[in-house]
Amino acid sequence: MNRWLFYWRKLTRQLWVRATAYAGLGVGAALIAAWGAPFVPDEMAERLGNESVEEILTILASSLLAVATFSVGAMVTAYTSVSGSATPRVAALVTSDDRTQKALSTFVGAFLYAIVSVTAINAQYYGEGGRAILFLVSLGVVGLVAFRLLAWINTLAQLARVGHMIERVETEARQALCQRAAKPFMGGAEGRLGTGFPLPSPATGYVQNVDPDRLQSLASEADCRVEILAMPGTLVRRGEPLARLSLDRLDDKACHDWQLAFAVGESRSFDQDPRYGLIVLGEIAARALSPGVNDPGTAVQVIAAGFRLLDEWERARAEPDPVTCDRLLASPLNPGDLLEDVMGTSARYGSSDLAVSLRLRKILASLAAEPGPFREPARALARDQLERIHNGPATKSDRSRVEAITV
Numbered sequence: 001m002n003r004w005l006f007y008w009r010k011l012t013r014q015l016w017v018r019a020t021a022y023a024g025l026g027v028g029a030a031l032i033a034a035w036g037a038p039f040v041p042d043e044m045a046e047r048l049g050n051e052s053v054e055e056i057l058t059i060l061a062s063s064l065l066a067v068a069t070f071s072v073g074a075m076v077t078a079y080t081s082v083s084g085s086a087t088p089r090v091a092a093l094v095t096s097d098d099r100t101q102k103a104l105s106t107f108v109g110a111f112l113y114a115i116v117s118v119t120a121i122n123a124q125y126y127g128e129g130g131r132a133i134l135f136l137v138s139l140g141v142v143g144l145v146a147f148r149l150l151a152w153i154n155t156l157a158q159l160a161r162v163g164h165m166i167e168r169v170e171t172e173a174r175q176a177l178c179q180r181a182a183k184p185f186m187g188g189a190e191g192r193l194g195t196g197f198p199l200p201s202p203a204t205g206y207v208q209n210v211d212p213d214r215l216q217s218l219a220s221e222a223d224c225r226v227e228i229l230a231m232p233g234t235l236v237r238r239g240e241p242l243a244r245l246s247l248d249r250l251d252d253k254a255c256h257d258w259q260l261a262f263a264v265g266e267s268r269s270f271d272q273d274p275r276y277g278l279i280v281l282g283e284i285a286a287r288a289l290s291p292g293v294n295d296p297g298t299a300v301q302v303i304a305a306g307f308r309l310l311d312e313w314e315r316a317r318a319e320p321d322p323v324t325c326d327r328l329l330a331s332p333l334n335p336g337d338l339l340e341d342v343m344g345t346s347a348r349y350g351s352s353d354l355a356v357s358l359r360l361r362k363i364l365a366s367l368a369a370e371p372g373p374f375r376e377p378a379r380a381l382a383r384d385q386l387e388r389i390h391n392g393p394a395t396k397s398d399r400s401r402v403e404a405i406t407v
Helices: 003-012 015-032 042-048 052-085 088-095 098-122 128-159 162-182 212-222 252-259 274-288 296-316 335-349 354-369 375-391 396-403
Strands: 197-200 205-210 226-228 241-245 262-265 328-330
Touching: 003 015, 003 205, 003 262, 015 098, 015 128, 052 088, 052 098, 052 128, 052 162, 088 098, 088 162, 088 274, 098 128, 128 162, 162 274, 162 296, 197 252, 212 226, 212 241, 212 252, 212 328, 241 252, 274 296, 274 335, 296 335, 296 354, 335 354, 335 375, 354 375, 354 396, 375 396
Parallel strands: 226 328
Antiparallel strands: 197 241, 205 262, 226 241
């Protein structure tokens, strides 16, 4: 995606950004009431511009600080719980959850609105007209706070559930998979450049985003072609090639311009990296199958989610979008890697559980039943699964039931 859009989305997922915006709106609403005072009818100003607005604001100021503190504590508890029961990689989805951010930001913004309004009233900042506007705004704030509080209670009921986190990760992975299926080569075509200038990475880390439109624009200006070597999710070392250009050399300034098309960070991102979502699902299954947790039902749920994602990707890739970046070359996703990412952990750690083995075996049989990208990878994983079951503690009866499902 466009690099500015990527950085904007990354910024807006930070909790403090939305909280700061709501706080600014609250302070602005408290101070702007005096400006609209001349437009308030005298009868409305006389009726609503009394001392009752100060009582409402005092109640808001005294209660919302406790509500905001409790909400932050609940979010931290959910964050810790999810990190322990699922995987730390999914915990970031708790703080970036849209409903969580709206609730906490509303409480903080309303609290600051009430504090500033009470302070301004005591400083004689408002006349009767300003207090009348403040009264109407306060009623709206009370209604908004009540709505957010009820929505927050509903969110708390499922925020730390592993099932809810599986759904969140599945949604993120589906978006990335569908985007890659529509543009399997980042908007370009499949191919390789034999030789050319290797564009070095400016830092060590994971490739989080690639801006194909910028690469296309730069390639058009330089009248060259570019092969993307480090797709989103690739771990690169400083100096290792991000791309290969059909040019002999680049100066430092031009090299920097090309590097700006790649975002390299400390961790992987769900946005453009379809494998990352599948890997996180696999980690949830691995944690569920560990002796300390022993929750095969969660592993079965992950296997079903992975099956849906692989099926949707296989169907979506049949109708890719037209090529929009004709100077770009890239490699497609490897179906075997996708299958291993989401199902491999269940095959490795679930060999001693009959329910997990049977569910995985049935899904592998379904993937291998028809010609397609997953036929051979499914058969290979099925053979690996049988070998682990034979070498594991499974009983002869369990082995027979698994072997009865032909892949």
